[in-house]
Amino acid sequence: MMAVTDMKSPSTAASPPLARRPRPSLLRRILRDRTVLLLALPGMLLLIGFQYFPLLGNVIAFQDFQPFLGTDESLWNGLDNFRILVTGDPAFLNALRNTLILTLIQSVMIFPVPIVLALMVNSLMSEKLRQGVMSVLYLPHFLSWVIVVAVFQQMLGGSGMVNNLLRSNGLPTFDVIGNADLFKVLLTSQVIWKDTGWAAILFIAVLAGIDRSLYEAAAVDGASRFQQTLNVTLPGLRPIVILLFILQLGNSLSVGFEQIILQQQAVGIDASEVLDTYVFNEGIAGGQWGTAAAVGLVKSVIGLVLVLTANKIAHSMGEEGVYRA
Template sequence: MSMAPRAERSPRPPQAGGSRGRRRFVRDFPLILLGIPGMLLLLTFHYFPLLGNVIAFQDYQPYLGIGDSDWVGFENFAVIVNGDEAFLNALKNTLVLLFLQVVVVFPAPIVLALILNSLMSERWKRLVQSILYLPHFLSWVIVVALFQSLLGGSGMINTWLRANGHATFDLIGSSDLFKLLLTSQIIWKDTGWATILFLAALSQISAELYEAASVDGASPLRQIWHVTLPGIRGIVILLLILRLGDALTVGFEQIILQQGPVGIGVSEVLDTYVYNQGILGGQWGVAAAVGLVKGIVGVVLVIGANKLAHIFGEDGIYRS
């Protein structure tokens, strides 16, 4: 019995790029609609206002507007180039607070996440997490008011000390402890909330790695060093790079609310300098110049840190 040879199928012609693009557009159209409000929000409040940086090169007068204000070139940048005393003081305070936030504040949620992940059952972990998340939802006005009610000269602790014949203290009005006060407020407010990403990363580490380390005789601390920390290294580097993008932004609202008791000398940072010189002092061009340089420095730090992450074999926030 003879069998007729089967006809070979001709290969299907490659689909046109336009047709594939249209199908993907139709498929993703609901997601595009959901993303439009967020895109409009970013454009309106983040990208369009960047055009206002042109006043950094003008002797800007609000009643004249951008179109009629005189151009002065780089004259407004003289406070940066020539080392204006007020600017240098704000820069020094900003760098000190940046150092405290990177060295003390940034590792705090990592340590807390390790404690929650290692020492608590899932039931207690959820309860503690819910409690620790609450301060994040309080505004800085409420947080500052709570600290003043507790630690201020007429606060709860000093009232009790005074009533019992003990010496009192005024932590809120102490210029020497102001930066430590700011750091403690940030830790209290945001550390619990910041543990979310680290706990999510910890949950992705395979339990087999811990079992293998335990079989090899690794102590709990050695397991953290050789298993846990390498497992969350990617997210730590990613968040650190993003933090460097706002490196010179150290908390405008928190600081401006507490400048009164301690004075500008120890509390002035670049953000409050821009506000005090621009909005209150009327030096709009100078304030815009300082803000523009601050933004450029942030971009350079992000790009540099991302390149450094690539050198050490991490993805960073983008691949060049």
């Protein structure tokens, strides 16, 4: 009887590990996913044609480029165009300083605003009220920067609505649009007004996907609304927050060319020049094509390094990041 009980049944015996299936060949995977690839083909062609193919033009960063000669006949000058980055050109240093300040402001002040807005909208009990609020909030995203700048000028300019109201009541007026000291604050407020509602849509969609039973379990355990936000909502938002922050780092040195160039004349170059406007003013307006291309190339390389570094840090924290190596 003991011999029978000591014997292991086939179901309880240790089974050998399953062999890993060989990865399908590239051709087999293409045939398997051909429908999805065909649907993605138009977008891929646009991306290649307008994003990757123009990268070949970066060759002028190593040339004394002359438009009437083209890249084939323009003389090569090695790294001469990059000397501006190390020689301390005042105009370049001013543009770099303004760019870094605006990048810091946008990373600290602008990036969290859509998250806070999404949490506030998500707390509304009525679904119709929530949809109505979001419809109003993301409407400015569809306005061009020309219209946005015009609206702010009509509101806060020297002869704008606010100053006219103050003037009619005998109060001192102020000009925000032409004030160089307030220019960075003005840029930040314009970006928040225009794009916060649109950026919050993605966070609201993620919030809608969080399992409601987690909130119910937290409420049963006596958690307050604030504790539920800390222990349920924010952990649910963490992956998308990290992903978007990494993507923003890649574009962090681009701080709004169109927005700034429209208002640059009102405040002057010293307060408004950034790397993007420097490339335009020096390259297109000033004819320094090689120097402008060198600055743009270095800016892109820095953005790539920031994305790769942040993605590596995200992996060390257990997050997926932008891609999984």
